[in-house]
Amino acid sequence: MLNFLFRKLLMIVPTFLGVTIITFALVHMIPGDPVAIMAGERGLSPERHAQMMAQLGLDRPLWQQYLDFLWRLMHGDLGQSLVTHNAILSEFMSRFPATLELSVCALIFAIGLGIPLGVIAGIKRGSIIDHGVMGTALTGYSMPIFWWGLLLIILFSGILGWTPVSGRLSSSFWIDTPTHFMLIDTLLSDAPGAFMDAVRHLILPAVCLGTIPLAVIARMTRSSILEVLGEDYIRTARAKGLAPWRIIAVHALRNAMIPVTTVIGLQIGLLFAGAILTETIFSWPGIGKWLIDSVSRRDYPALQGGILLIATMVMIVNLVVDLLYGLINPRIRHQAE
């Protein structure tokens, strides 16, 4: 197991380096530069512009800037925002809980609904339920996030008026945020109704972000269950005289979860990407919105640092999924030993 972990950790090093190169290159490919953006419509004289660029160290060749970035990175320094002059790490950390809260809730929604729906569709293969679930899943999967988010807002916030349009908490509440997770903070605060308010703010973005993973998980669960139900050990379970629910919930589901876990792991990476769009639509003050703002301000260090941190997060999640995979599937576990 340790050997397995070590090999996985070793794999992270080249991946990490690759990510730094790609983010650095991509960020600098965006047309325009931070100085011109900051100057706005009036513009600056070319001399002043060059002076400012030199001041920020942006006049050096790109490879020098990259090596400088890498050197500081190895010392744990992600740099400062060109705009706010705050450390990137603290900017990131102050916003990350919002994104994490949204992503986790979206994932809970996707898993909590996707697996049961997939199982039911698989068991009732070919029935109306199956066709209904799979048709809806395909629709959900095909829906672009920004479009789906707008539809949700129009229906639930606009027409029905059930949920607020944007933000994490109504401005009438003023609470301390020790954990930066709004659901937890509102629970800790004594403000009556704050928790429900936070929940109402969270529901739409979480549903919007969770829809695609939900569809993927439901479809994967269905096909996985179908495959597993044809296995010999299911026949053995029936020959033992076990109740149908036990055969499904114990014997089939445990094995069907192996491929589903992999898919969920892959979805987590996509979830962060989806979060950027979702946060923009719902004005959710998380990493996604921060990154979009940084793009428009050409805040190079913020972009590089932010993307790098997200990439690291995705790598860690994948590592955890790999380990979990071994936990679910004893054959993998023993192979690794």
Add this chain to the structure above:
Amino acid sequence: MTSTITTSTAGTDPLRSSRALLDIRRLSVSFQTRNGIFPAVSDIDMTLNEGEVLGVVGESGSGKSVTMLAMMGLLPFNATIEAERFAFADHDMLTLPDRARRRLTGNDIAMIFQEPATSLNPSFTIGYQIDETLKVHEGGRRRQRRERAVELLDRVGIPAPRKRLGDYPHQLSGGMNQRVMIAIAIACNPRLLIADEPTTALDVTIQAQILELLLQLQQERGMAMILITHDMGVVAEAAERISVMYAGQLVETGRAGEVFHRPRHPYTGALLDALPERHPGQARLPTIPGVVPGIGDRPTGCLFNPRCRFAREDCRQQRPELLTMGEADDPRATTGHADQHQARCFHPLETDVSADRDTGARS
């Protein structure tokens, strides 16, 4: 193997042993397929007393497994079962509700399968998989069940059974996995054990051990056993009675010795003739030309006639019924339906096979 007859009913209720444990009359199973209804099994009769061993023989596709799965209630939902009588231990299996049936399966009727490697769930320890049967059917304390599981593993010949409880199926060999399957099957002391080609997927050396184990358990527990196989040699060693199936029909049934010595149906004769033991030193073995007819190509007349060396005109026209073969000198012929030698043939073989076949089959 006549010794099994005398010892097999020991330990069971004498009143009960007089009545058949399993009584099947005219059982038919058909499958609803895209191309219409496919009759997989038609008009099978089968009776089995407590503690008796029945061998069911036939090629792949002859309907052996379907019959057994019907008995266990394990057929897929597109299967239809019809029967004049389908009784196990006085339960009418045709009308028994699912819940009551599940109390029988795994408990009073148990089954082991052909592929031990895939028949156990790869995600659970063998200890869990044995315990599950005990828990569902007998309950009791976890600690007691654990001791039972150790005893069972020990009984089926697994070394260091206590350590093996935490092992997963992939950590054991095929033969060991089949022993685990047997342990699960006998966990609740079943009255009937169905073994569906239990040795086919195993190494030749292991095959004999597993068969030996099954027969030992059958005798010491007085279980009835149905041994499905396409290996005539295995049946010769184990069974008291034999049923030969072909294309979903029973073509010959009778006491093992009789069927072996005087096969009446040409198919049985051909199966026996294909045993390597009967042709020592011969490079090529006799074979039965052709294959078992499938969905669309069942012939008119006798189902075996296209492959039969002795087929005549009437065989191609009419379908023969199962007929009792005259055995006036045999006292068993009058004792009951089950012991009669029957064959589904207009022109049963007359040749009496000499004793060398019998010894050959046992070697």
